[in-house]
Amino acid sequence: xxxxxxxxxxxxxxxxxxxxDVDEKSFPCGGEWLWPxxxxxxxxxxxxxxxxxxxxxxxxxxxxxxTHRSFTRNMVHATDALxxxxxxxxxxxxxxxxxxxxxVSTYRQVLQQxxxxxxxxxxxxxxxxxxxxxxxxxxxxxxxxPGGVVLIxxxxxxxxxxTELEEQWRYSQDFLEPDLVLLFAKAYVCGAPLxxxxxxxxxxxxxxxxxxxx
Numbered sequence: 001x002x003x004x005x006x007x008x009x010x011x012x013x014x015x016x017x018x019x020x021d022v023d024e025k026s027f028p029c030g031g032e033w034l035w036p037x038x039x040x041x042x043x044x045x046x047x048x049x050x051x052x053x054x055x056x057x058x059x060x061x062x063x064x065x066x067t068h069r070s071f072t073r074n075m076v077h078a079t080d081a082l083x084x085x086x087x088x089x090x091x092x093x094x095x096x097x098x099x100x101x102x103x104v105s106t107y108r109q110v111l112q113q114x115x116x117x118x119x120x121x122x123x124x125x126x127x128x129x130x131x132x133x134x135x136x137x138x139x140x141x142x143x144x145x146p147g148g149v150v151l152i153x154x155x156x157x158x159x160x161x162x163t164e165l166e167e168q169w170r171y172s173q174d175f176l177e178p179d180l181v182l183l184f185a186k187a188y189v190c191g192a193p194l195x196x197x198x199x200x201x202x203x204x205x206x207x208x209x210x211x212x213x214x
Contacts, residue, residue: 013073018042022084026109029102030087032065034076042082046115050081053110053146055103055136057127057155059176059184061090075124084110088132095190103132104139111144121146128188130154149210158185 019034020042035045052075056068065072065085072085088102107123110116123146125133130151137149176184 013070013077017073017076018045019069019073026113027087027106029089029106030065031106032085032087034069034072034083034085036076036080039082045082048082049116049120050079051110051116051121052079052081052083053107053121053123054083054085055088055123055125055129055132056085057125057129058090059155059180060099060128060131060188061092061184071126079122081122091187091190096188099188100132100135100139103136107136107140108144118144119147122148122150124150124152125154126152128155128184131156131158151210151212153213158189 016037017034018037018041019032022031022033024030033042033045035042039045039048054068054072054075056063056065058064058067065087068085072083076083084106086103086106088099088106090099107121110121111118123133123136125131131154133149133151134154134156137145
């Protein structure tokens with residue numbers, strides 16, 4: 001059974017927030033919409049012209065929109081905006097660049113639907129989701145770039161060695177141990193050169209306003 005405090009937290013964070021699955025005809029990989037209850041239905045929430053496209057983390061291979069629902073519900077409260085949580089294919093069944101290709105397709109589908117201009121969209125993600133945020137931006141044409149990017153403890157550099165990771169672990173005690181970090185990075189690229197994973201390059205300073213929370 002779920003601990004009482006966790007159950008209570010989920011209940012309270014969900015108060016005042018509506019959510020529904022995306023239309024899989026438009027977004028074949030799935031995902032979910034979340035928006036403030038006071039905005040009415042999804043159509044009304046779209047008309048307000050503000051969107052956060054959220055890419056969840058999970059070391060590329062774990063989690064889904066539902067596992068992050070407590071976080072994304074609180075994001076709705078904090079931003080008073082419509083939030084689209086992207087679902088993407090994950091390795092090892094779907095190695096690089098399947099996840100990134102799916103996210104690029106989802107973003108462009110949002111633009112094609114015509115509800116939001118790029119300047120009205122903020123892209124956000126944590127951990128591996130932060131990597132995918134940056135990789136998405138590096139794939140986009142200049143006229144497609146979002147209004148801003150928010151990266152929460154982004155896992156940007158996939159080329160780090162075990163020695164480097166162990167040194168960091170001594171000071172930070174990150175969520176994942178070094179051996180797991182290396183394992184998940186290899187699962188994501190599945191033999192492709194790490195340099196091909198776009199966000200492993202140096203940070204692109206041409207991005208629109210960005211907030212990085214380490």
